[in-house]
Amino acid sequence: MEPILxxxxxxxxxxxxxxxxxxxxxxxxxxxQVMRYxxxxxxxxxxxxxxxxxxxxxxxxxxxxWALERKDTGEFIGFTGLGVVGFDxxxxxxxxxxWRLAKEHWGLGYxxxxxxxxxxxxxDQLKLEEIVSFTAQSNLPSEKVMQAIGMHHDxxxxxxxxxxxxxxxxxxxxxxxxxxxQWLQTLHE
Numbered sequence: 001m002e003p004i005l006x007x008x009x010x011x012x013x014x015x016x017x018x019x020x021x022x023x024x025x026x027x028x029x030x031x032x033q034v035m036r037y038x039x040x041x042x043x044x045x046x047x048x049x050x051x052x053x054x055x056x057x058x059x060x061x062x063x064x065x066w067a068l069e070r071k072d073t074g075e076f077i078g079f080t081g082l083g084v085v086g087f088d089x090x091x092x093x094x095x096x097x098x099w100r101l102a103k104e105h106w107g108l109g110y111x112x113x114x115x116x117x118x119x120x121x122x123x124d125q126l127k128l129e130e131i132v133s134f135t136a137q138s139n140l141p142s143e144k145v146m147q148a149i150g151m152h153h154d155x156x157x158x159x160x161x162x163x164x165x166x167x168x169x170x171x172x173x174x175x176x177x178x179x180x181x182q183w184l185q186t187l188h189e
Contacts, residue, residue: 002062003062003063004062004063004121004126005058006066007066007118008071008117009113009114009117011070011113012071012077012113012114013068013069013070013071014066014067014068014069014080015066016055016058016066016067017054017055017067018067020076021051022044022047022051024075024076025050025067025076025078025079026043026047026048028078028100028101028102028103029041029047029050029100030044030047031102031103033103034100034102034103037138037139037142037170039168039170057083057084061084063081063082063121063126064081064083065080065081065082065083065098066080066081066114067079068080068101068114070105070110077101077102077110078102078105078110079100080097080098080111080115080117081097081098081118082095082096082097082122083096087161087163088162089159089162090159091132091159091175094130094131094132095122095126095131095132096133097115097131097133097149098133099111099114099142099145112148112149115145116149119131119149119150123183123184129179129180130178130179131178132175132176132177133175133176134159134161134173134175134176135173136161136172136173136174137172137173137174138170143174146176147176149178150183150186151177152176152178153174153176153177154177155174157174157175157177158173158175159172159173160173161173
C-alpha cells in the first residue's frame, strides 16, 4: 500500500512535516493552555523529538500525524492524524485518531474538519475496521470533537493511562470508538 503523505479538506492541507514547522510547533507545545491536558508543556528540543517520532511512524506505517496548514494563509496550525497506540490497554492493538491545534485556531471547526478527513483515509485507504480516540477525562473540548465526528463512548471502556503515575490528575481517560460500519452510516445520515 502506498503511504498516505498528503490529504486535503475544504480549508486545510494535511501534509508531511517540514523543518520550518518546528518554531510554530514548539511555540504551540510550550503553551500551557494548549498542553493543559498533557503532563507538561514541551521544550523546543522535546518538540523536535516529537516531529522525529512522527516522521518515524510515517516511515514504518505509511500514515501518521499530518501537519495542518491553512490553505488560505499557508500557516502551520497544528496536527491531526492516525497513530498506532503505543501502549498496552484492554482496547489495543488499535489505531487512534488525535489532534492538537494552536489556540488561535480553536473554535473554528479545523479539528473536526481535519479529523473527519483522517477518518476517511483510515477507513477508505487503510481499510481499518475501527479507529479509537482517547483523552484525559477532563478534556471536554476533545470529547466534543470525538462526538462531532461520530465516535461513540461507553463508560465501561474508560481506562487509567499506563504511562501516567497512579496519582496523576490526568491518569483517568475516556475512550471513544468508531467502526467502519458506523462511519459509513454517518455518511448516509
